[in-house]
Amino acid sequence: MDSTQFGEALSNSLSSSSILILAALGLAITFGVMRVINMAHGDMMMLGAYTAYVVTDRRMLPRALNHLLGLIGIDADIDLNIFVAIPASFLVVGFVGYLLEVCLIQFLYDRPLDTLLATWGVGLIMQQSINLTFGANLVPMHLPEMLQGTPEILQGTAFAIPSLRLFIVGVTLFCLFGVYWWFFQTMSGLKIRAVVQNREMAAALGVSTRQVDSITFAFASGLAGVAGCILAHLYNTKYNMGGDYVVDAFTVVILGGMGQLAGAAGGGAAIGTGNSFIEKLLSVFTKMDSPAAMAKFFILVLVVGFLLVRPSGLFATKERSYD
Amino acid sequence: MLAIENLSVSYGETKILRNVSMEIRAGQVVCLLGRNGVGKTTLLKSIMGLLRPQAGRIQLDGSDITFASPDVRARHGIGYVPQGREIFPQLTVLENLQIGLLNVDSDHQPILDEVFGYFPALQSLLSRKGGFLSGGQQQQLAIARALVMRPMFLILDEPTEGIQPNVITLIGEVLENLKKRGNLAILLVEQYLDFATQLADICYVMEKGAIVLHGAMGELDPTVIKPYLAF
Ligand SMILES: Nc1ncnc2c1ncn2[C@@H]1O[C@H](COP(=O)(O)OP(=O)(O)OP(=O)(O)O)[C@@H](O)[C@H]1O
Ligand SMILES: [Mg+2]
Numbered sequence A: 001m002d003s004t005q006f007g008e009a010l011s012n013s014l015s016s017s018s019i020l021i022l023a024a025l026g027l028a029i030t031f032g033v034m035r036v037i038n039m040a041h042g043d044m045m046m047l048g049a050y051t052a053y054v055v056t057d058r059r060m061l062p063r064a065l066n067h068l069l070g071l072i073g074i075d076a077d078i079d080l081n082i083f084v085a086i087p088a089s090f091l092v093v094g095f096v097g098y099l100l101e102v103c104l105i106q107f108l109y110d111r112p113l114d115t116l117l118a119t120w121g122v123g124l125i126m127q128q129s130i131n132l133t134f135g136a137n138l139v140p141m142h143l144p145e146m147l148q149g150t151p152e153i154l155q156g157t158a159f160a161i162p163s164l165r166l167f168i169v170g171v172t173l174f175c176l177f178g179v180y181w182w183f184f185q186t187m188s189g190l191k192i193r194a195v196v197q198n199r200e201m202a203a204a205l206g207v208s209t210r211q212v213d214s215i216t217f218a219f220a221s222g223l224a225g226v227a228g229c230i231l232a233h234l235y236n237t238k239y240n241m242g243g244d245y246v247v248d249a250f251t252v253v254i255l256g257g258m259g260q261l262a263g264a265a266g267g268g269a270a271i272g273t274g275n276s277f278i279e280k281l282l283s284v285f286t287k288m289d290s291p292a293a294m295a296k297f298f299i300l301v302l303v304v305g306f307l308l309v310r311p312s313g314l315f316a317t318k319e320r321s322y323d
Numbered sequence B: 001m002l003a004i005e006n007l008s009v010s011y012g013e014t015k016i017l018r019n020v021s022m023e024i025r026a027g028q029v030v031c032l033l034g035r036n037g038v039g040k041t042t043l044l045k046s047i048m049g050l051l052r053p054q055a056g057r058i059q060l061d062g063s064d065i066t067f068a069s070p071d072v073r074a075r076h077g078i079g080y081v082p083q084g085r086e087i088f089p090q091l092t093v094l095e096n097l098q099i100g101l102l103n104v105d106s107d108h109q110p111i112l113d114e115v116f117g118y119f120p121a122l123q124s125l126l127s128r129k130g131g132f133l134s135g136g137q138q139q140q141l142a143i144a145r146a147l148v149m150r151p152m153f154l155i156l157d158e159p160t161e162g163i164q165p166n167v168i169t170l171i172g173e174v175l176e177n178l179k180k181r182g183n184l185a186i187l188l189v190e191q192y193l194d195f196a197t198q199l200a201d202i203c204y205v206m207e208k209g210a211i212v213l214h215g216a217m218g219e220l221d222p223t224v225i226k227p228y229l230a231f
Helices: A003-034 A041-056 A061-071 A082-103 A112-134 A163-185 A187-197 A199-204 A209-234 A242-256 A261-285 A291-309 B040-048 B070-076 B093-101 B108-118 B135-147 B165-181 B193-199 B222-228
Strands: B002-011 B014-024 B029-033 B055-060 B078-081 B153-157 B185-190 B202-207 B210-216
Touching (some): A003 A041, A003 A163, A003 A187, A003 A261, A041 A061, A041 A082, A041 A112, A041 A209, A041 A242, A163 A187, A163 A209, A187 B093, A242 A291, A261 A291, B014 B029, B014 B040, B014 B210, B040 B185, B070 B078, B093 B108, B135 B153, B135 B165, B185 B193, B193 B222, B202 B222, B210 B222
Parallel strands (some): B029 B185, B153 B185
């Protein structure tokens, strides 16, 4: 593997790790706080991708805004890009998640199988409504100039990582740090941790578990939206993309240890990096047709092997029992 | 203060509480006695809103709270010290207390100082994780955590269970002190009769989910109560 190939594998691993971490972080939060397995999480990512489309495509929101401004006599040429699309996806998909929790999931706590089926059904509904409204496929969104190409100082080195991928890593680190800060440094995070550890007792001490549940679910959905928004800037995306990603995200969550935040980060980085490098090695050394599928298979075997040795995953909680 | 009328509670198909009625006035200490498994914890959880009754009513300070959620009841002034203490194991002692303080608007420090006055041992453990405390320390924390909420009605579920004698004495003194202040109502579940008789004004005895005896502590003959406690 020469240095160009190493650089390619490295930059792939950074972006795919980032997406996996963001997707798995949301799942880990909903599982950790509510013990809910959200099958619509991948479809939340899809919604994030389509939000990116609506926000950044010149024929959609920018045109509507320009038209509106034209009506009041301002000749504007607004062009929205990824910097607006990421917060927009977070808010839009977070709001959808909030509605989903308030209208449906709150009635299904303590019924894990029903939640599984209901969220799966909601996912299908989202897919078809998006398919009918906006079409089945999206081409990658356009990028602002500053995110095109590779930073000059990295050009020609083994670390020739495109600016976009560096930006994605930055967004992911920002989200990770934000979640950490929220959970461990704020009073509302303290409520969440109390609910995770002992829901009944937290309620008996005056913590509104309804509020904690709906806000964390909305936030986790918002993170999926960010992951989807990023995907929409990297690859072609489609209305039924969720299925692929939800499986990957679950693999990360299980590898990391169910409901563990650090696990989502560690597991996402491990799987994302492993996947990209194995894929590159396979394509360089074996010239096989579908190195991506083969790499995925290898990763799955490794994860299963690891879980046989350590069933609780990378980060298992160690705590002394009460008595 | 608290009035329970004909409360019936089930776990699934099994009926645990049958037509339980009880009244607790401000400043009173009421104790509830009964053998293992008669439904004492079930009654306290129903008062706290952690279980839904099939029938009956619960009123607190004149308002009906039968279907209010636990957090609403807590903010309404019920403090709960559960059986088994239920300390948040991964939160520090201070964080456990802060959960109790979340709904308190006034300055927190004097409130904390007051509970440290009751339980001085806690003050040196503030940064220790709750799960690493001994049983007696956890029990003190559980009571302190309920007290910082400034409840008007305090529920304690077997606070002496599995606790060494000197901590039992300390808890007894704290409850005695709280009683002297006169505005707090206390419902105490106990199997340790001597501890209960020292504190309580009124005593209820439960058997198979129903109240079988009740009256002023001084008027109830211990030899009548004892058969309901023996195993
Ligand atoms: N979660 C539950 N599901 C089903 N039955 C339960 C549950 N919790 C308690 N029970 C049953 O309800 C009955 C009353 O239990 P409860 O905990 O109220 O008793 P208790 O009087 O507090 O006993 P102890 O003195 O041992 O604490 C018992 O027969 C118990 O087996
Ligand atoms: Mg009990």
